[in-house]
Amino acid sequence: MSELKIYNSYSRQKEVFTSLTPGHVGMYVCGPTVSGESHLGHARPYITFDVIYRYLMHLGYKVRYVRNITDAGHFEEEGREAEDKISKKAVLEKLEPMELVQKYTNLYHWAMEQFNTLKPTIEPTATGHIVEQVGMIEELINAGYAYVSNGSVYFDVKKYAANHDYGKLSGRVLDDLLEATRELEGQDEKKDAADFALWKNATPEHIMRWKSPWGVGFPGWHIECSAMATKYLGAQFDIHGGGMDLLFPHHESEIAQSTICNHTAPVRYWIHNNMITIDGRKMGKSYNNVIKLTELFSGDHPLLAKAYHPMVIRFFILQTHYRSTLDFSNEALQASEKGLKRLWEAYEKLRAMSYEPREGNLDAELEARSSKLIAEFKEFMNDDFSTAKVLANMFELAPVINSMKDKTIPVSALSKETFELLQQQMKVYVEDILGLKSVNEADNSTLQGVMQLLIDIRREAKSKKDFATSDKIRNQLAQLGISLKDEKDGSMNWSFESL
């Protein structure tokens, strides 16, 4: 029995996973900033960590999965313009800040539902935890690692670095950071360029503001995660996840803050997903190459050849390892679309099949190969969540399943145990762990009934060699976007053509 190994960004190597409290896992994942719509790039961490969450539960852990909503807004460029993203946009859209935040939070939740991600067990908001953040900042000041300047509070990085290894997570050297000083307004409030804001004094035009011991202002970006993670997961917890671009300064700062307040390293395993790229370049606002999720689902974007179903996106993301970059292209997405369809159809066939024992049919080679492929699901997931390899194995099993359905291979070529294990494990991995679901939204019993009627009529016509009628039914349905397939065993299947 292999054990779960996770690549820890902090140690830069794979480590055997053990949880702090036996049977329980505490996991924190950086959630969205709800100042705008989520794009394809954002989908990656949520799907990646959804699978990790699902897998940990599959392993029997009780997981507390905390994913925050950043609704308090941060600086576009610290110190340069005293306007945070959210309040700026609110003015543009003539909405109350919280109205805007609510709108994008709803949209985000909707998108997550499309992706079939499980809800976190706690989804705290930054604005709902101002008290905790202020409290933590006070602790930092009392400990001597933060100082007040002009109504703002900064973390003293140099002091922290003197007795802690600041920069270890992101591979940074403090001296380099101090040298890389940039000429920014407001920098003079800080003792050192490397210091980061814990609390910012709010200028009059800044709409989101709270009272604090240092005046009216708003929390710095990094403190929310430290405060909320500590509150819900404790001083030290098992897993912290997020995109690789958050490594610095965000997570590095989190470590520093939490270490001082909690007197221990906050996180045992840091997990970071890589970026989704377009033409080899990271998808991001600053590159102007963003494809929003709503656009992806509707196909309404100049870069998109067509609309893509959320499950196709999910599958696309799972087909590569989470620590590799993943390059977007219509070609790649369409390849995923077809692959997913093939896999899902094989899976559905398997579900509908039942074992028929028959003497002397056992194919020892197939039996051995199949059991190995099934057993490897777990092995691959245990190896730093290698979903791509799990899928590869499933694709190797697909021809076996399809051949059984077509009766090219008897079901009894496998032993009853292996066949049933195949059925059971495919269900567990396809649905429970990888979180895939049907792309056919035909859970409509009326439509099911109508289709069954057409299939019956067509079958009768075929049996009378009335091909004009049978073809008419199939062709007309095709025009409606429904494809009808004759299976080799005499049954007929239908599905929506365009996913």
Add this chain to the structure above:
RNA sequence: GGUCCUUUGGCCGAGUGGCUAGGCUCAGCUCUGCAAAAGCUGCUACGGCGGUUCGAAUCCGCCAGGGACCUCCA
């Protein structure tokens, strides 16, 4: 400029020093009233140069390309 990562067949991608990953595309065949699907077969790659090794896509060095972070960023 600093730090780090990466470079695989037509495309996307996995990869442990020795054994065909997988998907998509393409070609051929089988099945089929036809179609679609499915099955089978074929297409055998590892940026360049050098080194270590019995043996390297996999380790080391140099060169070249690409990228990420250093600033909000999944």
